Amino acid sequence: MSVASPADMEHYYQNCYPFPAIFSWLNRQNESKRNDLKDNCIRTREFAMAFRSGAYKRYNSVSTLPEFKEMVVKFNPDRFEIGAMYNKPPKDREILMKSELVAKSKELVFDIDMDDYDAFRTCCQGAQVCDKCWKFITLAIEVINVALKDDFGFHDMIWVYSGRRGAHCWCNDERAMQLTDMQRRNVLDYLNVIRDRSLSKRLALKRPYHPHLLRSLNMLKPYFMEFILEEQDPWRNDNDALKTLLPNLSDKNLTDALTKYWVSDEPNRSSLDKWNDIDEFASNLKFNSPQRRKDFMYRLKDWKEDIVLLILYPKLDIEVTRQLIHLLKAPFCIHPATGNVCVPIEPSTFTPDKAPKVSTILEEFNNNNSNDRSSKSLQPFIDYFQDHVTNFNNDFNKKRKLDSIEVKTEIKTETKVE
Template sequence: MPTAVRSTDLPPARPPPPDMDVDEDDDFELDKAMAGVEEARLQALDTSDPMVLLSYYRHLLPWKNIFLWLNRDVEGANMASTSSPGASRNFTHREFAFTLANEAYLRYNSYATWQELKRDVLRLNPQRFEIGPVYSAKPKDRKTVQKTSFKPVSREVVFDIDMTDYDEIRTCCSGKGICKRCWGFIAVAVEVLDQALRLDFGFKHLLWVYSGRRGIHCWISDEEACTLPDDARKAIVGWLEVIKGGASAVKKVNLAGSSTSARQLHPSLRRALDGSVDAVDGASDGPLKRAFVDIVLKDQDVFRDATGYNRLLALLPSVETEAIARLKSNWDAQPARSSLDKWQDIMTIAAKAGEMRARTTWRPAMEDIILQYTYPRIDAEVSKHMNHLLKAPFVVHPATGRVCVPLDPRQIHQFDPDSDAPTIGELFRDLNAAQKAGEVDDGAALKDNPTAWEHTRLKPFVQRFERHCSAIVRQTREAKRGQALDTMDF
């Protein structure tokens, strides 16, 4: 069983608008209006309509589950209960930040209960809200304490992967665009990081959340992770960071022993490449090698045009000048040659170079190329500091209307951001259909129903979130029981 992670045990790093004055208990007219919206208008629902977003916050966002997730330390919490379980400092001293429709940014908000948080969100109706760290004092009271004593003391370890960091290697989309094809880069990044964080660091409670547009976030809620200081977080990032260098850097992977001698990759990298830490000479395929063939070579066909294959040639062993010149000549003469064929050409040359040169020169270079094109590209600055704020799960992305939903890392490759992430319009169409079918009462009853999401396509995502929250609460209870037994041991 993995041991708790301590900073000293970490491995060395590798190279406001006017108030809307909305009362949750006095919203019958709004609910009635939303319940009666015609199908034609439902087709056009989006977050540009503040009433639509307000109705989403009121009826569909799973507030209590968000509370349980952040609170962690819950006595007698009942997932089916509508009452508020006791709030710990993990919630009452937590910072919430709001981005309003006029782009005003309100920070250092804190709340005693999830109902209080919900009321303030309904009052402000923000475009989105973000979650920050737990502070030494309640963030809303920060001006009443000494500035030096107000500091973050706990926060989930978070990771952010953004599709724009793959623009130089994806060929299907660019910028803010994303599709099922280039989602494959995100999927393999999740597969590799999830495995490394669980096996190499012993973390258990990882929540992967689609960002609503072109990326994904990871929240690690293990108690050992939440209390890590910034230097330990930086060490974890350094350990996981392999891709380095800006857009102008040709070679972004530089691992020791990559050109002059046989190298021993760290087990986590060997596992990601070959699927096993005991693999010898690339005898098997791990997630990165599979992704390189299936995504980079076959689907994206990254090396088909001259720009792509010239970049590939620049990553080959610089001492192999004759072989590189021969490859370039052949590829220039056959511009339609596929990326898969070009990679096969490289493998053929490497095989003919002799066992020693193949093992010490060609194979390391080829592994570095696979790493450069498939290894996770994380936004390191997001993960390094405890006081970083990150968009909350289940908020709606203002540009796409898609909900930021939790995903199962075991099914990450099947997810399609275009069709599988529910939009706010789809959710209200689902709710409207359920009302017409008699599954949900009219607006008068809806306002008292905290689980209206059960009648929409949001249901499987909330249920996944519930299971995640329950696991965290269960582990907290077990830890408390263990501490109580220890105190009775005499």
């Protein structure tokens, strides 16, 4: 059940939701070498409405900013979602043959959720999130950002808080927008290395690591000791340690010695102590030859590196990314369970407690008697988003101008050749 009433949501959409900024963000042109820049692209953008009753209305579209606001205020949804740009306005779907409406482009989007870290976070449970466990999301964002920039050459990304336990990435580069379903799946396969975060099976990543994985390991390793072993301490419970840490050590003597030590001799040792015990006990094992000892210590090092990646490397929601037709919740919507606004974030400084609540925003609006009815809680996030949109539009216009000059030059060259 939503924490915001229909009247609250209508008030929020009518008076507080930043429709101009969202409209400007979405209303960009599809680029082409031959200057095919006729339509404002929001005409062909799909919007979907999700209602408190569980109903879901797809294939809505608008042409103007007033129409955009009027649509959302009229429907007053629990949330609304943004989809692909089609070859025709989605609202005309009923008068078109099914094959005539084709998704053409959309932002490359990613979804990271705290659910995938529940086995290793001890500070919170269920829907709860705090500053400590939010570090899982912050580190995941950093890994994804670096890969998108360094490996794919994308630069225009913005992250949006999901409203409860995760974050969404919107990658707006024109190259990203034009990716086909197959290309999106390829990007996803490249990034989505960790598909099962269970320690019951060994991760067994190939050596040497792919450069992306090696870079990610070097980024994440410095946080493992303080954040996982000390703050989260997921293996303080001896049974949990026996079930998750020991099965993949590949040496029965080491496993038996550690089991006896943790259960009988020194129960309830911290995760940091247990992590160090593994190295200490391994160093005392007897081997038939120095080479066997060396090989085993290499395998142990590989195993520990795999665990760092297994726990801290981001796991992505496959369905969100892999298809053009998939929709994603619009920025600045309200999360129905928490009342939090899904605000665009600066990943390095944001924590969930900084997200404004719809109740606070409406109270601020109602208590402000001046002509400025903006919410002091929401406005910094609107400003941050507007700066992103302005920078994006400036870059887009510069590129469009350069492309136009390039096309004119090509035409002149072709004419001379003829």
